[in-house]
Structures are given as structure tokens and as C-alpha cells.
Amino acid sequence: NAGVTQTPKFRILKIGQSMTLQCTQDMNHNYMYWYRQDPGMGLKLIYYSVGAGITDKGEVPNGYNVSRSTTEDFPLRLELAAPSQTSVYFCASSYSTTGQGYTFGSGTRLTVV
């Protein structure tokens, strides 16, 4: 099983550019999440989804958008990139909320210059 696949692994963006971080899981998980990780700050939730067609904001949603048209895919869109969005982004998924923990993708390191 591939688990959770994130692309790209690295990206450099110029201020004001836009991009989409892709996330796909093949475990038929209902729940999917996007986190950002900044040095010394742990992981903070950006957006999450409890199933296809349903998304909601997390702790730090500003500057981002998501969609969930299928169970497998949960892309994260950055519009008008800013230096504050320089971070490592993780996609994760879980089958339910029964405390099984998450399966994480390998992360995307994004630099906005």
C-alpha cells in the first residue's frame, strides 16, 4: 500500500504566486487533514475533511483553501503566496475518530521568496 502520498516534496514559490499541494490516500480513510510545521512550533491544523464534499477550517486556515471531491484526494491550494507560508506541510488521514492515530504523508517543504 502507498498510504498517503504528497507531491511535490519541495517547492520554491515567488511572492504572489499560487500552487496546489496534492495529497492522495489509498486506505479508504474518511478523515483527512492538512498540517503545517514551523520550527519549534509543532504541527498546526490548517484544514480537515470528514468525508467527500465536507471540509472545515482548522487553527490556521488563512491564505489556504481545500476541496474534497473524492475520498482519496484532498488538495491544498495556496493563493497569493506570502513569506509567512514558508513551512513544511503534512497531509494525514485516519479511518475514524476512534483514536487510532494518523497516517502521514512525507511532507512538502515550501519556501516563499
Added chain:
Amino acid sequence: AQTVTQSQPEMSVQEAETVTLSCTYDTSESDYYLFWYKQPPSRQMILVIRQEAYKQQNATENRFSVNFQKAAKSFSLKISDSQLGDAAMYFCAYDDYGGSQGNLIFGKGTKLSVKP
């Protein structure tokens, strides 16, 4: 709101020795889960160990064990017989069982170095 605190930004241990990483959390819930994740330089987040709050018995996974003190809201990770491959960032995380989000709340992490 629930919070997770890791008070040790960095720790160091000699190979083959034992080290304990601290974690405290704040919640008003009685049912929840706690986790320790390992993040090596490869960046991959790896689940190390999981504890269910309603179980008094401390979880163990080979060389990894926890000391779960529910009343004190403390959840420390003990690594025995430390190996060079244990060097990584370690994150403590809280999961509100049955919460609508199923959202993991993370501490800021502890960077563990292992000296040969």
C-alpha cells in the same frame, strides 16, 4: 481548549542508556487518546506508541514505554537501551476521543540526540 506542553526542547542521551521525554496536557475530557510520534531527519512522522486514557496500564512497544498519570495529566515517554536510530524529534499528541474533528493536537516537540 486542549493544550499539549513539551517542556524539553532538546535532550541528549548516551547510546545504550535510558532517557525520558516529558509531556503534559490540559483537558476537561475523561476519554481521550495520547500518542508519541517520532520524526527523524527524513521528515516522516512515525507513530511510536499510543495510550488510551481509560486504561490504567501503561503502554509499551519494545524499548518504548510510557508513564501515564491521568490525574496529573502527564504522559512521559521512556526510551530504553537508546540507539543511534532513535535520534529524532519526538512529538506528544492528544486526541479527543469521539470529537467531531478527530483532530490531533501536538506539542512543540523535543529534539533527541543520541551520543555514540
